[in-house]
Amino acid sequence: MPTLDFWFDFASTYAYPAAMRIGPLAAEAGVTVRFRPFLLGPIFKAQGWDTSPFNVSEAKGRHMWRDLERLCADLALPFRRPQPFPQASLLPARVALIGFEAGWCEAFCRAVFHAEFAEGRRIDDAAVIGGILEGLNLGAQAILEAAQTDGNKHQLRRQTDEAPRLGIFGSPTFIASDGELFWGNDRLERAVRWAQRGR
Amino acid sequence: MPTLDFWFDFASTYAYPAAMRIGPLAAEAGVTVRFRPFLLGPIFKAQGWDTSPFNVSEAKGRHMWRDLERLCADLALPFRRPQPFPQASLLPARVALIGFEAGWCEAFCRAVFHAEFAEGRRIDDAAVIGGILEGLNLGAQAILEAAQTDGNKHQLRRQTDEAPRLGIFGSPTFIASDGELFWGNDRLERAVRWAQRGR
Numbered sequence: 001m002p003t004l005d006f007w008f009d010f011a012s013t014y015a016y017p018a019a020m021r022i023g024p025l026a027a028e029a030g031v032t033v034r035f036r037p038f039l040l041g042p043i044f045k046a047q048g049w050d051t052s053p054f055n056v057s058e059a060k061g062r063h064m065w066r067d068l069e070r071l072c073a074d075l076a077l078p079f080r081r082p083q084p085f086p087q088a089s090l091l092p093a094r095v096a097l098i099g100f101e102a103g104w105c106e107a108f109c110r111a112v113f114h115a116e117f118a119e120g121r122r123i124d125d126a127a128v129i130g131g132i133l134e135g136l137n138l139g140a141q142a143i144l145e146a147a148q149t150d151g152n153k154h155q156l157r158r159q160t161d162e163a164p165r166l167g168i169f170g171s172p173t174f175i176a177s178d179g180e181l182f183w184g185n186d187r188l189e190r191a192v193r194w195a196q197r198g199r
Numbered sequence: 200m201p202t203l204d205f206w207f208d209f210a211s212t213y214a215y216p217a218a219m220r221i222g223p224l225a226a227e228a229g230v231t232v233r234f235r236p237f238l239l240g241p242i243f244k245a246q247g248w249d250t251s252p253f254n255v256s257e258a259k260g261r262h263m264w265r266d267l268e269r270l271c272a273d274l275a276l277p278f279r280r281p282q283p284f285p286q287a288s289l290l291p292a293r294v295a296l297i298g299f300e301a302g303w304c305e306a307f308c309r310a311v312f313h314a315e316f317a318e319g320r321r322i323d324d325a326a327v328i329g330g331i332l333e334g335l336n337l338g339a340q341a342i343l344e345a346a347q348t349d350g351n352k353h354q355l356r357r358q359t360d361e362a363p364r365l366g367i368f369g370s371p372t373f374i375a376s377d378g379e380l381f382w383g384n385d386r387l388e389r390a391v392r393w394a395q396r397g398r
Contacts (some may be wrong), residue, residue: 059363
């Protein structure tokens with residue numbers, strides 16, 4: 001089965017609709033999706049930004065929030081603007097890596113995006129993340145501990161370092177198995193088609 | 200008839216497919232389009248950039264060229280990467296303002312984008328711009344002179360100053376008569392629909 005890698009930072013606004021849409025779209029096309037969380041921070045720092053570009057440029061940020069609101073309305077996705085923005089995404093990214101190995105990564109990621117962008121909850125709060133794990137009938141305590149081991153922390157650093165080497169500069173990014181890269185929720189359909197047909 | 204303002208810099212890559220698509224889409228929807236050229240330079244300078252953001256970030260630029268190539272192939276639009284990039288857009292922007300008053304603005308703008316992105320010609324060359332005007336059966340000499348009068352130069356400065364006041368931070372941008380703003384070629388259909396229905 002062809003595969004498509006879905007690279008995202010949990011703090012990324014357009015990763016929210018992408019995470020909610022990618023599963024059904026890929027299933028319909030017979031494409032396997034791999035959720036690859038990483039941290040955008042180092043990429044933004046290399047550009048000289050210490051926050052999201054949507055905070056760096058006020059006009060760009062204003063448009064993004066309005067655009068996301070319109071987009072979510074079109075998709076019938078509930079939407080609430082996270083406070084603060086961007087959320088610190090380190091903890092859910094570490095937990096998602098455990099889920100990648102264990103097979104519950106996508107369900108967990110969708111639940112985190114829902115908590116963040118539909119309910120306005122803080123995703124850097126271990127109680128919130130633990131509650132999400134419980135909601136998925138997973139043992140929260142053991143998973144939160146596994147997420148904070150040195151080995152798992154290192155694994156996230158490795159994945160974060162890998163992103164720019166693959167040409168990634170933002171989130172969400174989709175990469176087909178031949179290396180073809182698509183940036184942005186607007187390119188999701190195109191990326192799935194590419195993964196399916198190899199062009 | 201509802202109107203939609205199409206704000207763009209002639210050097211902007213995604214303004215090329217937008218300029219080629221907007222006329223037919225708007226006509227079908229019963230929407231009148233106004234072509235509003237402006238210069239992105241001052242907006243980029245305010246962000247600390249002295250060139251296109253696609254030159255500032257190499258990874259972002261690499262994706263954009265590949266994305267534009269894929270996009271133009273989908274749309275059956277010929278595509279050649281302009282050299283140098285970005286092109287200096289001052290001269291065609293000034294000429295387009297004359298065309299706005301005289302009613303040949305859209306035809307001229309489409310021809311400039313074609314010269315730049317399909318033929319790889321330099322749009323800062325008065326001979327190229329003059330040739331485009333001749334191709335439209337317009338008096339090139341008189342128009343080029345009118346474009347370089349102080350009054351017309353001032354008009355472009357005014358339009359360029361107006362852009363950030365309207366919330367514009369990039370090109371292409373579409374603004375409906377109620378002020379609703381859409382950024383990017385990807386939002387063209389949505390913008391036309393908004394202009395048509397007021398939502």
